[in-house]
Amino acid sequence: MMGFQVVVLWSDILIWLLVAAGVGVGVLIAKTPPLLAAWRRVGANRVGMASATVLLAFILIGLLDSLHYRAQLESKPGQKAVYAIEVLSVLDALAAPLRSRNEKTYSAPFATRLYAKETIDLPGQGTVRDYPRLKHGGKHLGEREDEVAEDAAFTAFKAGVLAFIGWLGVFAAVATVNRKKSPKLKLREAAFAWDAVLLTLLLILVFAVPLFWLSGYYHVFGTDKVGQDVLYQILKSVRTGLIIGLVTTLVMLPMAVLLGIVAGYFRGWVDDLIQYIYTVLNSIPGVLLIAAAVLMMQVVIDTNPQWFSTAAERADLRLLALCFILGITSWTGLCRLLRGETLKLRELEYIQAAQAFGVSSWRIIVRHILPNLMHIVIIALVMDFSGLVLAEAVLSYVGIGVDPTMTSFGTMINNARMELGREPVVWWSLVAAFSAMFILVLAANLFADAVRDAFDPRAVA
């Protein structure tokens, strides 16, 4: 057993903080019936819960990818332990075969040979120009290269059956619990959309289990220019997308909420000032402001290489800086929304009643205004997520996104699009990245819709 050194990246801290905050908010919600009622409405929404299940799967991948360590290098006993320069995550460990089984360059999904011809030395036959055999993809087939389809289908079928059996277990467990809690209700009629969750789970399992099973034998999504497995890159991109989508809102939220409420509640010169600030920030086109800030940040990072002990740390800081910049440029919308709503709220009679008791302004804000703005904040949170994930891809394409060494949907697309001109087309990287992003964003959008429907007071009435 090799030792390891735990590495905590800044983004890890933030993402786990977010998880903790999520749990905390969950507890708070459970204690506040009006909020609980709204979340129950989300829970009853079939589409919402199905998309939440998909999102959870993504989040699980992202969390596994947020526990980092450095493996101990082999050293003689007695010597001080030396750790690898490469920072790995639990996900990397779980997907070690995917990470390490690199080919030389491009290969198509389920291919057994490389995409490009090479000069091969065959013992006894001299040199031939041919598509060389892959080092890992389909190795177990040996000479029977033409049996890929049968082999893959059979393996997939086996894995699918296994997945289905596993799902039946989950289904039975849920059904039993449900029967115990409310014996009369069928699963279909339960207040929580169990049917949708289970169905989605079935789809995920039946799709994912065979996929991973097969990925042990083949490059199911092919390999990229340097021969890395595309499936592995997709898995790694998930975390980047999640961080961009979640940490950014975390950055902007306190600012937007505080300034929005303060401007709306105190009005006067405070309001003027805050309005001025966000009009100024708003008037700079978003992409350009991000571009300028990222360029400047790049200069800072480049001139201070001594800050980072590993490349991962540098990429991580750039990622966080990007989140921060995106946060700065995107808080104005929510801030304006909250300001407007606070202006309306402060005229409400229960606020005036509190003022008549001489309740202090900050207490009124915390007790009366903030809780009544929560639904807007929650809706904004989930609505922004998908937009940010999409924005990351565009920004990375423009060259002002994440660090080029960091795997993300954006960098994948950016690297792959150059190869569209080739003949035959290298399509797999692009298609895989776009599909994964589409699933993530679609799930987020549908979930956001469900949340909005449940929290919007107009929709309730």
Place this chain on the structure above:
Amino acid sequence: MLKVENLRLGFTAGKKTLAAVDGISFSIEKGETFALLGESGCGKSATAQGIMRLLPAAGRILEGRVSLEGEPLLSLSEADMRAYRGGRMAMIFQEPATSLNPVLTVGRQIGEVLERHLDLRGAAATERMVDLLRQVGIADPERRLTEYPFQLSGGMKQRVMIAIALAGEPELLIADEPTTALDVTVQAQILDLLAKIQVDRGMGMLLITHDLGVVARMAHRIGVMYAGELVEVASREEFFTQPRHPYTQALFEALPEISRRGLKLTTIPGQVPSLAAMPAGCRFADRCSHVMPVCREVSPPWREVANGHTVRCHWQGEAAEESATRHAVTELDIDPGKSFLQVADLKVHFPIRKGFLQRTVGHVRAVDGVSLAISAGRTLALVGESGCGKTTVGKALLQLIKPTAGSVKLGGSELVGLKGRRLRDARRHMQMIFQDPFASLNPRLRVGEIIAEGMGALGVETDSAARAAAVAALLQQVGLASEAIDRYPHEFSGGQRQRIAIARALAVQPELLICDEPTSALDVSVQAQILNLLKKLQAELGVAYLFITHNFAVVEYLAHDVAVMYLGRIVEQGRAEEVLRSPRHPYTQALLSAVPAPHLDSHTELIRLPGETPSPAKPPSGCHFHPRCPQAMDVCRLNYPAVTGVSATHTVNCHLVG
């Protein structure tokens, strides 16, 4: 002419459809006004919309027949129905402010109907429109045609709505609470107009209202609705002299009136059953004082008690002798004593800012020199129409709005300009109850937290156990169960919420409660409960009320003193008997005569005011009231009248007096 038979209307929610109107039948003759009377949620508006087939998206017509001159309406195709809508039958709505399209001119909106139903266009249409506007009493109609709704006052908008309705020359006019959103003096104008038009044109009219006064003024026959059913139909005379259904009787007895001063009002216990849980038998059974076992099992059939007077009730007894159950709850003649709150020349001016530098270009004189005095245990009613500044006075007293000038003295110490701790101490002595029970309670707090908030902020009870006990005691005092502590406001009805608001205000044991229209959002029967409660609390705690209202019935019922406001100033004040029995200011006189009384013989002498309240940003010169005053003289245009004493307690600002 219009015949409605067994009409059932429902609203879908999810997969369920709940019947909001459950089998009602009535008919309207030519030239007759039929009033559908009922409290909120009884299905009267849905009935009107159902007849027009204009139900909202979730609404469904479940069964029944509606026919106009024998032609069935419900089986018509949508396209054929459109020929009826706006043509042979027209409708006007409650909210004139939102019922007109804000971006189209008045002419365009009337012209549409002419084009659609009479095929009138161009000059002929314009001529007809001018004529219509003149008929509904709009001066300078040619100019008004080119104006947009926002340029018109509330009353004018409703007149335009009526003109739109009349444009198609309807045989039947459906008026859904046509005057509820309007001031009393404007309401009187609109009701007069509707009555006149109806006579002139011989139209049938279906009038939807909750106001017995409006019914008395307008209706020929009345149908009373309760929980989606019609429970009594009677002619005007029968209805006002011999109401038969216990619900109708209770409605009458719940009315606050001058004759009931000092007496407890009869209330209807409980609440209207929800659509989802309608009782099997008579729907009123649970709240009825004459309930019998059969009522809970069998829905009562129609029974004709007199010619044309039918009632759905098992009980056949006579109405109980009035006042048998009443008893005095308040002393009417409390010694005025020394006033503990004196307001002198209070002014609240809101600056109107314009332009780049936000220069102040003028002021809205919301309150412009108000002087009042309130003494312990008494009720001072501050009466006026919307926009007269009465609510601003209330808030300025509490220093919720900073007064521009003047003084508010509480027991000798000045409140204006106080800050921080000392202001907080002063606020212990007075609290406020707001108009809208749905906006005055924070939906995110439990009832217990809401009530305890003031105690915490003002440091009344610091010990948490004592505070919990105090909250429980308060809940009991306002007539709520102590379980309410842990529940949220949305679980309570409007009346119950208002009780919670009262408990919250009482929690800091104030000597003065400022009640800002506390019953105007409530139904009559619930209003009676709240008024009873307020009277009871006054008797028990000796708390004084500043009762801000536009409702004269309530004033007559509970006020000791009355102050009448017009455009930021008090025009007349004095003891209630003096001001109400012998008003001296023409405005007070007009207000009193404009209130439709729920009696047969209400048409005494009518004073109708022209026009509407001007903007407080540009009050008229001289006496503010002179442009509308029927007795205006030259001097009124020049000088604002000084205060004249009519008696030791009765003063008036009018050149006619003194």
Place this chain on the structure above:
Amino acid sequence: MLAYIVRRLLYALPILIGVNLVTFALFFVVNTPDDMARMQLGVKRVTPEAIEKWKVERGYDKPLMFNSGANGLSTVTETIFFEKSARMFVGDFGRAEDGRDIAREIGNRMLPSLAIALPTFILGLFVTITFALTLAFFRATAFDFWGVVLCVAAMSISGLFYIIGGQYLISKVWRLVPISGFGDGLEAWRFLILPVLIGVVSGIGSSTRWYRTIFLEEVSKDYVRTARAKGLPETLVFFRHILRNALIPILTGVVVVIPMLFMGSLLTESFFGIPGLGSYTIDAINAQDFSVVRSMVFIGSVLYIVGLILTDISYTLVDPRIRFE
């Protein structure tokens, strides 16, 4: 009206100054010109002399805000702030790294940008409003439901996909139009058609959904009931009453972006090789040409503020309530 516009312009001035200060801080305070020089020169060629030369060539050798070495007015004017930031107010943007005059370059590139952005904008607006109106007209039907599903799906697709997919399919597989490039005069349409089409399609999802919400909000208002009570057919209710009112929020939300059309689209232009301002910006970002990026930031905010003013003016035109104030 004129006085109103002048007043709004005056009001815009402090905002522009704010923008200017923000960009100045971002470009010169966060990083010193020395840092920028090091970055531009590359690690190998960095010597103190090279840095100094680089700064002198570009005029970055002056003090930031205050030149204590100069006299009189020039203590303020002989500074980076005045030379590089304040002079942008008079349209002097200086030179790019390749020595070209930025202002002239911007002037040349505006037209191609506009040639793509304007048709995309107009066509997109027309298509999405029509689509949204249709959805709202058939609200609560299966058509509406699937339309919304389609919109959500469409807005979940990355904009890059529309471009890459469209280019691949239409230009490469079907060979209908050239993949990229730009021509002069009338020839240009062959190059424009694909980017415009892709621009329209990629915006359909989110815009349609937004407009549909606005329409549905209007549908539930009281005046619509009045219109129906007049016996007007549903089409007339929609086109005369609802559309007119809904256009107020739509128009004012849309007018703000009209001046920004000059800026072009970063993605479209760079993918299709259109010599507009978008690709100019991207090239500058990639070449780390700070002067160009700074100029584009400034122009972008000027255009945005012009958009805000246009929004206010358009309000007064479409909404009688504001027109008569």
